[in-house]
Amino acid sequence: MRQEDIEETVAESGYRQIRADIIFGRLAPGQKLKLENLKGAYGTSVSTLREILNRLTSEGLVVAEGQRGFEVAGVSVADLREIAALRLLLEEHALEQSFEQGDVEWEAQLVSAHYKLARMEKVMATGDTSQAEDWKRYDWEFHQALIAACGSRLLMETHSAVFDKYLRYQMVALSYRGSVAEEEHRQLLETALRRDSKTAKEILQRHIQAGVEHALGRGLLAALPAQARG
Structure with a gap:
């Protein structure tokens, strides 16, 4: 398998895992999503995590805080x-x-x-x-x-x-x-x-x-x- 394919597979797997963790409440509303912490938990790189979180931001499940990073979207x-x-x-x-x-x-x-x-x-x-x-x-x-x-x-x-x-x-x-x-x-x-x-x-x-x-x-x-x- 090409390196590009491996990276794409890792990114897709990480996306599904983080998305499921948000939906099922394992990542709580308002929780800060620190890239260094998530890197070990989901077995992916910081750059890949940033791509995943930007994707989830477009879905409304994550909020981007500019230079302050990301957090799980709140509820109301x-x-x-x-x-x-x-x-x-x-x-x-x-x-x-x-x-x-x-x-x-x-x-x-x-x-x-x-x-x-x-x-x-x-x-x-x-x-x-x-x-x-x-x-x-x-x-x-x-x-x-x-x-x-x-x-x-x-x-x-x-x-x-x-x-x-x-x-x-x-x-x-x-x-x-x-x-x-x-x-x-x-x-x-x-x-x-x-x-x-x-x-x-x-x-x-x-x-x-x-x-x-x-x-x-x-x-x-x-x-x-x-x-x-x-």
Whole structure:
């Protein structure tokens, strides 16, 4: 393998790792990202790290502070509401297209995605949060499966990027709504299988809005240190 290819592979791997660590809260909102410290943790050079962090800055997950370096983007109530509204707008449109075009293979993948999510929700319902990352990963996979037949790669990618930002808030707040959310997921599956996009969009709207209000109602964002709030 050429040196250029090796460097590109290292950079891409580092990008995915740092991005995942931000989304899943291992790198906290407002945390300073010191290049010398990150170099050892992610096994890459300072110059490569700078490229990665600039890339994440363009995605809104990192903030560049001029000569002072980088930090993980903060969180705020207004930002959460805006992200949730954009997610709903994209997901409703994609969902309608997916319901119209989905075939039996799409149905099978959707059922499989829901099965994994439902199993993990049972674990969360016991109060065991040790697998919270798996829970949210399966949540992401289920909602992606719902819209997977929409026919637009760009729409899927845009939705995925917005969902990741929404997911970061859920990990920060660790907001699990219990059997209510579990039932909404089951209803979304059923409406998908009978291609009832009208009802599905109503459930989705309730699902997202209730998730936001549940997180805010617990006051978890307000309880974060000042540097974590954007």
